[in-house]
Amino acid sequence: MNFLDRLRGDRRSATAAKERLQLVLIHDRADFPPGKLEALKDDLIATLSRHVDIDTKRVNISLTQDRHQQRLVADIPLAPPRARRKEIR
Amino acid sequence: MTAKAATITSGKGGVGKTTATANLGVALASAGYRVVCIDGDIGLRNLDVVMGLENRIVYDLVDVIEGRCKLRQALIKDKRLADLYLIPAAQTRDKTAVSPQDMVKLVKDLRTDFDWVLIDSPAGIERGFRNAIAPADLVLIITNPEVSAVRDADRIIGLVEAEEKSPPKLIVNRVKPEMVKRGDMLSTVDILDVLAIDLIGVVPEDDAVTVATNQGSPAVLDARSRAGKAFRDIARRMNGEDVPFESLESKDGFFGRISRIVRPGGAS
Ligand SMILES: Nc1ncnc2c1ncn2[C@@H]1O[C@H](COP(=O)(O)OP(=O)(O)OP(=O)(O)O)[C@@H](O)[C@H]1O
Ligand SMILES: [Mg+2]
Numbered sequence: 001m002n003f004l005d006r007l008r009g010d011r012r013s014a015t016a017a018k019e020r021l022q023l024v025l026i027h028d029r030a031d032f033p034p035g036k037l038e039a040l041k042d043d044l045i046a047t048l049s050r051h052v053d054i055d056t057k058r059v060n061i062s063l064t065q066d067r068h069q070q071r072l073v074a075d076i077p078l079a080p081p082r083a084r085r086k087e088i089r
Numbered sequence: 090m091t092a093k094a095a096t097i098t099s100g101k102g103g104v105g106k107t108t109a110t111a112n113l114g115v116a117l118a119s120a121g122y123r124v125v126c127i128d129g130d131i132g133l134r135n136l137d138v139v140m141g142l143e144n145r146i147v148y149d150l151v152d153v154i155e156g157r158c159k160l161r162q163a164l165i166k167d168k169r170l171a172d173l174y175l176i177p178a179a180q181t182r183d184k185t186a187v188s189p190q191d192m193v194k195l196v197k198d199l200r201t202d203f204d205w206v207l208i209d210s211p212a213g214i215e216r217g218f219r220n221a222i223a224p225a226d227l228v229l230i231i232t233n234p235e236v237s238a239v240r241d242a243d244r245i246i247g248l249v250e251a252e253e254k255s256p257p258k259l260i261v262n263r264v265k266p267e268m269v270k271r272g273d274m275l276s277t278v279d280i281l282d283v284l285a286i287d288l289i290g291v292v293p294e295d296d297a298v299t300v301a302t303n304q305g306s307p308a309v310l311d312a313r314s315r316a317g318k319a320f321r322d323i324a325r326r327m328n329g330e331d332v333p334f335e336s337l338e339s340k341d342g343f344f345g346r347i348s349r350i351v352r353p354g355g356a357s
Binding site for chain 1: 275
């Protein structure tokens with residue numbers, strides 16, 4: 001590893017550019033900016049929490065795209081059983 | 090003769106539209122086609138200086154459209170090539186002086202006398218861009234290997250598709266092979282991975298372009314210029330020739346991947 005590689009933590013800037021580009025294009029094409037996605041996530045957490053205990057810190061919502069379809073993908077982990085029991089008590 | 094109209098556009102400014110228009114015009118005319126280049130950047134006339142024809146201008150595009158001169162009076166003949174002409178933009182007007190229908194009519198009047206009508210689009214997605222793509226049979230989208238320029242190209246692809254034009258083609262300009270090899274510049278393959286578009290050319294960063302612009306003599310005329318060679322190849326592909334893509338960026342794989350991604354064939 002040369003000096004420059006160490007300086008940037010061995011991450012090539014072209015890789016960063018491509019990843020940023022992919023993300024920005026997904027949001028551009030859906031006309032759904034990242035800030036709105038965050039707001040949606042907060043609403044979703046609030047709604048879901050009325051029904052089930054969820055691990056709010058690990059909730060992940062993202063926009064994805066394959067060739068023909070854009071979709072919202074939500075990964076909503078439930079709170080660990082122990083934590084849930086504690087709250088009930 | 091019935092000309093094909095090709096518009097060179099980009100979204101982002103300064104990526105090389107005017108340079109590409111001048112070079113493709115010279116390349117096509119050198120190959121024996123009758124070519125007219127139209128400067129669509131009304132208010133920011135530039136194609137004249139890049140082609141070295143600024144001292145010959147009498148009438149401009151808006152003069153033709155508003156009927157102050159005949160079409161052939163606004164056709165400026167190139168100094169070097171018998172079959173190359175320029176219609177300059179008006180410098181003291183703005184884009185609203187022209188409508189998309191005006192451009193369609195103008196290009197229709199040119200079609201019988203030329204093989205190619207090349208239109209240099211202004212940056213942006215407003216009226217000037219609409220004017221420039223209205224008459225196009227072929228849209229060439231030019232970008233640089235940078236996040237912002239590629240993002241804007243994606244937007245333009247969407248707008249061109251919404252116009253129900255034939256699929257646009259991509260030119261990647263100002264590629265620095267050394268930076269790509271080092272992993273510090275987006276490669277053409279990276280760009281094609283994220284954009285839904287076919288490639289028609291890859292143009293390297295080349296000091297000869299600056300020198301050429303200083304002299305008003307497009308780089309295509311310089312046999313040693315690598316950018317000039319790339320523009321000559323694009324001109325051949327525009328005419329349907331299956332010209333292999335030179336491996337600018339790396340020895341491993343670029344060739345193979347590009348030939349898989351790109352469907353051969355030209356303007357249609
Ligand atoms: N392949 C290249 N190598 C080196 N310099 C280049 C190359 N292509 C373009 N340039 C330079 O980049 C600058 C911008 O080019 P150009 O004027 O053609 O862009 P443009 O897209 O027409 O800009 P605008 O949006 O302002 O109309 C010019 O100085 C030009 O000489
Ligand atoms: Mg320009």
